[in-house]
Amino acid sequence: xxxxxxxxxxxxxxxxxxxxxxxxxxxxxxxxxxxxxxxxxxxxxxxxxxxxxxxxxxxxxxxxxxxxxxxxxxxxxxxxxxxxxx
Amino acid sequence: xxxxxxxxxxxxxxxxxxxxxxxxxxxxxxxxxxxxxxxxxxxxxxxxxxxxxxxxxxxxxxxxxxxxxxxxxxxxxxxxxxxxxxxxxxxxxxxxxxxxxxxxxxxxxxxxxxxxxxxxxxxxxxxxxxxxxxxxxxxxxxxxxxxxxxxxxxxxxxxxxxxxxxxxxxxxxxxxxxxxxxxxxxxxxxxxxxxxxxxxxxxxxxxxxxxxxxxxxxxxxxxxxxxxxxxxxxxxxxxxxxxxxxxxxxxxxxxxxxxxxxxxxxxxxxxxxxxxxxxxxxxxxxxxxxxxxxxxxxxxxxxxxxxxxxxxxxxxxxxxxxxxxxxxxxxxxxxxxxxxxxxxxxxxxxxxxxxxxxxxxxxxxxxxxxxxxxxxxxxxxxxxxxxxxxxxxxxxxxxxxxxxxxxxxxxxxxxxxxxxxxxxxxxxxxxxx
Numbered sequence: 344x345x346x347x348x349x350x351x352x353x354x355x356x357x358x359x360x361x362x363x364x365x366x367x368x369x370x371x372x373x374x375x376x377x378x379x380x381x382x383x384x385x386x387x388x389x390x391x392x393x394x395x396x397x398x399x400x401x402x403x404x405x406x407x408x409x410x411x412x413x414x415x416x417x418x419x420x421x422x423x424x425x426x427x428x429x
Numbered sequence: 430x431x432x433x434x435x436x437x438x439x440x441x442x443x444x445x446x447x448x449x450x451x452x453x454x455x456x457x458x459x460x461x462x463x464x465x466x467x468x469x470x471x472x473x474x475x476x477x478x479x480x481x482x483x484x485x486x487x488x489x490x491x492x493x494x495x496x497x498x499x500x501x502x503x504x505x506x507x508x509x510x511x512x513x514x515x516x517x518x519x520x521x522x523x524x525x526x527x528x529x530x531x532x533x534x535x536x537x538x539x540x541x542x543x544x545x546x547x548x549x550x551x552x553x554x555x556x557x558x559x560x561x562x563x564x565x566x567x568x569x570x571x572x573x574x575x576x577x578x579x580x581x582x583x584x585x586x587x588x589x590x591x592x593x594x595x596x597x598x599x600x601x602x603x604x605x606x607x608x609x610x611x612x613x614x615x616x617x618x619x620x621x622x623x624x625x626x627x628x629x630x631x632x633x634x635x636x637x638x639x640x641x642x643x644x645x646x647x648x649x650x651x652x653x654x655x656x657x658x659x660x661x662x663x664x665x666x667x668x669x670x671x672x673x674x675x676x677x678x679x680x681x682x683x684x685x686x687x688x689x690x691x692x693x694x695x696x697x698x699x700x701x702x703x704x705x706x707x708x709x710x711x712x713x714x715x716x717x718x719x720x721x722x723x724x725x726x727x728x729x730x731x732x733x734x735x736x737x738x739x740x741x742x743x744x745x746x747x748x749x750x751x752x753x754x755x756x757x758x759x760x761x762x763x764x765x766x767x768x769x770x771x772x773x774x775x776x777x778x779x780x781x782x783x784x785x786x787x788x789x790x791x792x793x794x795x796x797x798x799x800x801x802x803x804x805x806x807x808x809x810x811x812x813x814x815x816x817x818x819x820x821x822x823x824x825x826x827x828x829x830x831x832x833x834x835x836x837x838x839x840x841x842x843x844x845x846x847x848x849x850x851x852x853x854x855x856x857x858x859x860x861x862x
Contacts, residue, residue: 355841359826362844368851370819377850378817414707414785422721423709425733426741428468 451757455748456510458705462745463504463516465710466497469738470523472727478735482720486735491536491547493738494528498550500742500749502596503642505557507752521557528554529564537567541574545593552597568597584613585631588638595641606647610639616650621662621839622814622846626675629663633678640685643750653686655838661693662839665807668786671714673701677743683758684750692764693804698751699758700789701744713740762793767802769795771832775802778809778825806834810843819847 353361417423470493477489501517501524508514527533528550537544545552548568551561571577572594582590587609595601610616613635619628636656639647649656660682667676676697683694690698705711713736724732751757781787790798806829813821822843829835 354836355838356830356836358841359830359835359844362848363827363830365848365851368823368847370823370847370851373847373850373854374817374819377819377854413783414704417708417712420721422712422733422737425730426465426468426710426737429709 451760452752454702455752455757456512458702458748459504459507459510459745459752460512460516461705461710462500462741462748463513463520465734465738465741465745466500466520467516467523469493469734470497470520470527473731473734473738474523474527478731480732480735488735490527491533491550494524494550495546496739496742497524498528498553499642500746501557502553503746504749506643507749510752513749517557521554524550524554525558529561534564534567537571541571541576542578542580544568544571544574544577545590545597548597549593552593556596572597583631584609585635585638588613588635592638592641601641601645603647606639607650610635610647611650613639613650615639615656618659618838618842619663621659621666621842622811626672629667629675630678632659632663633675633681636682636685637678642746643685643687643753646687649686653688657682657686657688657691657694658838661691661804662807662811662837664693664697665804665839666811668697668700668784669808669811671784673704673711674713674740674743677701677711677740677747680747681750684747684753684756687756690758690763692762692800693807695758695762696786696789696801696804698747700786701747703789703792704785705744710737710741711744713737762797762800764800764803766796766799767832767834769799771802771828771834772799772805774828775805775809775825778821779805779812802832802834803837807837807839810839814843814846819850823847 423429474490474493474497477487477491477493479487497520501521504513504517508517533547533551537547540547545568548564548571551564551568555561555565588606591602591606591609595606614628614631615635619632639645639649660679664676664679667673667679680694680697680701682688683690701711721729721732721736790801793801806825809825810822813819813825826835826840826844826847829840834840
């Protein structure tokens with residue numbers, strides 16, 4: 344509890360400063376370690392695409408698919424005509 | 430790009446446009462949202478949308494009705510603009526029969542624990558049309574039933590109920606609202622790096638309900654500036670992931686709290702405005718699902734509207750909120766000006782990609798780009814943390830601290846992440862010494 348209280352009074356900048364003062368850690372190796380073993384854990388339970396739509400869950404979004412939005416492809420697809428009725 | 434849309438677009442010359450242009454631009458965007466609502470209610474409103482192949486994308490008529498009523502509720506605050514008033518009347522007229530249908534009445538009668546959500550379209554619409562006293566009586570009975578609290582909910586959902594109750598009765602239970610807000614994510618940070626989409630929605634929704642979509646000025650459990658810095662980091666994440674639905678919800682935070690637009694939020698408005706101008710409407714990330722190409726005729730139209738209306742609504746709401754006095758986004762990006770070298774260094778930590786936010790950034794003049802140091806730092810930290818390049822994150826934190834940019838919530842969470850990851854791994858394998 345004491346540690347938790349101490350953490351709460353530190354500013355964001357002080358938290359960064361404490362971290363920068365903690366000494367030499369090979370973060371490149373840590374990244375490889377986590378990427379190899381941790382990805383499935385990080386993605387399976389939580390993540391950006393865990394969509395839950397309830398019939399009374401207002402303002403819940405439609406399914407969000409992967410990939411990136413490409414305006415050119417959207418224009419060529421004709422979806423704007425369908426949405427706008429023009 | 431049309432002159433009016435320039436109000437939210439980049440200006441290499443750094444020239445500010447007069448306020449009237451910004452207003453006309455925002456009115457045009459709200460009007461477009463109301464046009465899409467007209468079409469969505471007409472075409473998919475009566476039955477909702479069912480997709481056997483993608484059941485998670487299916488929804489009943491209640492969801493569209495509730496969100497349409499919410500759009501009207503927000504837009505009604507700026508109905509002094511004739512085009513918006515006309516659109517509101519048109520959509521309200523289309524919406525009313527379904528909102529107060531026999532089906533909805535029976536659902537409210539049978540489900541007192543969720544009757545407020547079920548009656549939301551009626552409650553919100555009653556602010557615009559003549560209402561329905563018989564319907565009011567039914568909601569009153571259901572909301573007063575013994576089982577009315579039988580559906581246990583998380584704090585931001587409690588805020589939603591309290592908000593609806595306040596709109597329905599005209600009386601806000603201020604103590605209960607304050608308590609629920611203190612239990613919500615408005616009182617404590619969300620995980621900005623790996624938090625779920627639902628976590629971000631809790632953040633945006635809690636703010637909508639506690640402020641009554643901008644109609645109520647209430648004190649928040651934390652300083653608005655602390656909450657808005659988290660909104661900025663979540664906005665960067667939404668833009669990184671091309672999640673424009675969430676990005677638009679996050680942008681509401683500034684007008685909802687009547688706060689001055691920051692560099693990141695005014696930039697976010699430009700990204701979404703330019704994307705809308707380019708495509709014709711603000712697309713969801715699932716903009717052109719593969720299935721769209723396989724459909725034809727009415728099915729194709731219904732699918733397109735079902736996949737797209739929601740993001741268009743949220744964006745129209747942001748624009749309507751921004752039309753309230755003094756809340757329009759600035760013509761120039763505000764904020765402290767970073768050194769060109771710092772901007773280049775941060776850009777170097779972000780992979781180049783032909784994404785909407787990078788295109789908008791490229792279109793800005795150097796002086797405007799220099800106002801986005803804090804946003805680029807958030808974007809660089811998120812990009813590298815999410816691909817587990819912790820060496821890059823540690824390097825960025827060092828740079829941020831040296832340049833006086835480290836006092837943001839994402840910097841602090843990134844530092845804590847590295848500390849936790851270091852503690853979780855085998856020290857013998859990962860320590861240099």
